[in-house]
Amino acid sequence: MIKTVAFDKLGLKRLYTETYDIRPDHISELELRGFRLEKRLSEAVEIQGRLVDSLIHGCKTDER
Numbered sequence: 427m428i429k430t431v432a433f434d435k436l437g438l439k440r441l442y443t444e445t446y447d448i449r450p451d452h453i454s455e456l457e458l459r460g461f462r463l464e465k466r467l468s469e470a471v472e473i474q475g476r477l478v479d480s481l482i483h484g485c486k487t488d489e490r
Contacts, residue, residue: 428441429441439486439487440484440485441484441485442482442483442484443456443461443482443483443484444482445480445481445483446471446479446481447478447479447481448473448478456483459485460485461485462483462489463481463482463483464483465481465482466479467480467481
């Protein structure tokens with residue numbers, strides 16, 4: 427639904443999201459919904475005293 431609103435109603439050309447490598451279920455959901463991994467920022471965020479990678483996923487209008 428978010429992609430429909432973003433692309434069809436708002437006319438956006440690209441969406442992106444940030445998540446962390448410690449969230450494999452979230453990563454799987456994003457990729458099932460057509461988002462592709464675009465960038466990995468190594469040890470970019472500290473969560474509960476542990477450095478984790480930040481993952482940037484994106485989706486473009488023509489990749490729906």
